[in-house]
Amino acid sequence: MIALPKLPPPAPALRMCVTVPAKDEAEYIRATLQALHRQTDARGQRLCPELFEVILLANNCSDATAAVARRFSADYPDFRLHVVEMTLPGEWACVGMARKLMMDEAARRLPPGGIIAMTDADTRVDRQWVHATLRAFDRGARAVGGRVIVPPSERQGYxxxxxxxxxxxxxxxxxxxxIDPRPADPWPRHFQHYGPSLAVGVAEYLAxxxxxxxxxxxxxxxxxALERIDVEFVHDPSVRAYTSDRDSNRIDGVAFSKSLNEWTRMLDEGRQPVVFGLQHCIQLYKWKVALRRAFYERRIGGLPALPHLAEYLSMSQDELQRRVVEAPTFGALYQDIRQLLERTHAFSDAPFPEAIRDLRRFTRSAWTRRASSKRPAGSDLPAAALVGQTL
Known part of the structure; x- marks a missing residue:
């Protein structure tokens, strides 16, 4: 099995290991490392260098990525940066394997309760990225997704x-x-948990x-994989990273840069993405609430939303009951049902402008009603009260 070469021993105070895959990133990597080196706490004081380290894997490079990173390390000897250069063979030469090698090594190096983080070689994390991530874990997070921002550039088509x-x-x-307030991931929150900013506990990574x-x-x-073992992400808006919108073909398959290219083509051709409209979004989250209750009760009886779900999926109630009973976790159950819905063409029924307009109107109205409620501060209206229907 492929593994990273032996690295220097970790610092005694190490809490987080940041992993960065880099293939032909000489143009970007110094700025990425500079952002990681300049990490501060909430008061602007530089973090203790021994709290976190960075593993950079320069894999299958034909440029000076590794040399640039090593020069940076020499310029800042207090920055705990491990530069590894490897040529991954054949089918192993991909970003998933590069990340796996680093994250597996991080899991071995970190103490119990340690945190494995990832970012990208064309990304600049916020100055308090490490501090905000550590704070989220100190508050009980098991996985943290950072807000990924794409600053404007000369590339405007998308x-x-x-x-x-x-x-x-x-x-x-x-x-x-x-509709489905989650104590582990309260509002305000964002929606992202992607490669430019993602962190997970060692125990959850292994599990x-x-x-x-x-x-x-x-x-x-x-x-x-984390969802399927019921690990919920915390989407803390204070965990931020700024990534590039460059046009790149270095990934074989679906990639962010290819999505940007497709959006550019859609604008040129006057097309719009079609997504879940307001009513389908409401229905999805109602079904999610009902499925969670059904999973823990191991029955679908007494939950009127679920016969409707079975009918929508052309599934018998007995089949839905079987899925609920046999699901190993709620996350696995919900993921499987959502994937069925996403493959149902009719569930995506609204172009972006219409969906945004309807969602904005509904959430603004519902939020206003909620704010004017006489319920105690911090309470949540149940889904039934929000949408005027029972589960």
Missing amino acids: RKIHLQDVTYRSLQTLLESM CGGMPPVKCIEDAAFAW
């Missing part, structure tokens, strides 16, 4: 749909927090089987 996508998903998240060594969307595959 930007209108990108901003619509961010707006839509943010409104979706607000709606979900109203989910680790990073899948896949060629693309490895961050999404990893997040799905």
Whole structure:
């Protein structure tokens, strides 16, 4: 099995290991490392260098990525940076394997309760990124997704749909927090847990089987693995990273840069993405609440939303009951049902402008009603009260 070469021993105070895959990133890597080196606490004081370290894997490079990183390390000897240069063979030459090698090594190096983090070689994390991530774990997080921001650049063709996508998903998240409030991930929160900013506890990393060594969307595959063992992400808005919108073909398969290219083509052709409209979003989160209750009670009886769900999926109630009873975790159950819904073409029924307009109106109205409620501060309206229907 492939493994990283032996690294220097970890510092006694080490709490977080940041992993950075880098393939031909000589143009970007110094800025990425500079952002990690300049980490401060909430008062602007530099963090203790022994709290975190960075493992950078320069894999299959044909440029000076490793040399640039080593020069940076020499310039800042107090920065705990481990530069590893490897050529991954054949089918192992992919971003998923690069991440897995580093994260597996991080799991071995960190103490119990340690944190494995990831970012990208074209990303600059916020100056309090490490501090904010550690704080979220100190408050009980088991996994943390950071807010990923794409600053404006000369590449503008994709930007209108990108901003619509961010707006839509943010409104979706607000709606979900109203219908299905989660104490572990309270509002205000964002919706992202992707490669430029993601962190997980060592125990959770090992429990989910680790990073899948896949060629693309490895961050999404990893997040799905965590969901399937009921590890919820905390989406703390204070954990932020700024990533590049460059046009790149270095990933074989689905990638962020390819999504930007597709959005550019859609704008040029006058097309719009079609997404879940307001009513389907409401229905999805109602079903999620009902499925959670059914999972813990191991029965679908007494939950009127679930016969409707079975009918929508052309599934018998007996089959849905079987899925509820046999699911190993709630996360696995909900993930499987949501994937069935996402493959149902009719569930995506609204172009971005319409979906955004309806979600904005509904959440603004519901939030106003909620704020004017005489309920004690901090209480949550149940889903039934929010949408005027029972589960």
